[in-house]
Amino acid sequence: MRASGESEVELVDATPAGCAEALLHGQADVALVPVIEYQRQIDLRVVDDVCVGSKQRVRSVVLVSRLNDLREVQKVALDESSRTSATLVKILFREFMDTEPQWTTSRPDVEIMLRENDAALIIGDPAMSFRRQGLEIFDLAALWRKYTGLGFVFAMWMTRGKSALQTAKIDFRSARDEGLARIEEILDFYQPRLGLPRNELRVYLQENISFYLDDEMRAGLDLYYRLAQKHGLIATVKPLKSLNV
Numbered sequence: 001m002r003a004s005g006e007s008e009v010e011l012v013d014a015t016p017a018g019c020a021e022a023l024l025h026g027q028a029d030v031a032l033v034p035v036i037e038y039q040r041q042i043d044l045r046v047v048d049d050v051c052v053g054s055k056q057r058v059r060s061v062v063l064v065s066r067l068n069d070l071r072e073v074q075k076v077a078l079d080e081s082s083r084t085s086a087t088l089v090k091i092l093f094r095e096f097m098d099t100e101p102q103w104t105t106s107r108p109d110v111e112i113m114l115r116e117n118d119a120a121l122i123i124g125d126p127a128m129s130f131r132r133q134g135l136e137i138f139d140l141a142a143l144w145r146k147y148t149g150l151g152f153v154f155a156m157w158m159t160r161g162k163s164a165l166q167t168a169k170i171d172f173r174s175a176r177d178e179g180l181a182r183i184e185e186i187l188d189f190y191q192p193r194l195g196l197p198r199n200e201l202r203v204y205l206q207e208n209i210s211f212y213l214d215d216e217m218r219a220g221l222d223l224y225y226r227l228a229q230k231h232g233l234i235a236t237v238k239p240l241k242s243l244n245v
Contacts, residue, residue: 015081029163034084055151058141077113150220
């Protein structure tokens, strides 16, 4: 399966944190990067109107605990592949629950993470497929919606410097729309690999994930950045610069 414009670029798979590192060290010209990295790296530009986020329940970014009250959590293990979500967890605790657990970083294995911690942040495929028996699952997009009434943006396509000129030639919007029109082909590819029910994955792609940076999602992103600065998780808040600026 080949998307529009794919022949013009070399595609490489990586975790969100890996995408951020690849862009930082010049190993990629454009990458789908955790949005917090826009505030931490210099000279970045974003592809406007295209994102990976959620307006209600995202399902693939969760905090897992044996406790049913997050205010009782004292130690949290953060998925090492996460940056935006790790920052979001800290904001949720500090801003809305007025508490500060101890933080540690771990590879994404719920059983191992919960051996010495009260809660574990898991993202991506591992967050969709771990055993849930006896555990409380807190969806981060749902928590953000509960406290702010807004959607949440997890990642955007970003580029910098000379690469911006070439990146501007790629039609990300058409690629997004083509992907959404070919959901069944995507399910054919991923369902056997993830081992999840086909309809569950279809709902995830069509309802849980939002790929459009509309006004509500922008407002959620703006608030996230302001709270990250308030709680000392970034130094300043830079306005988004798009490829069209």
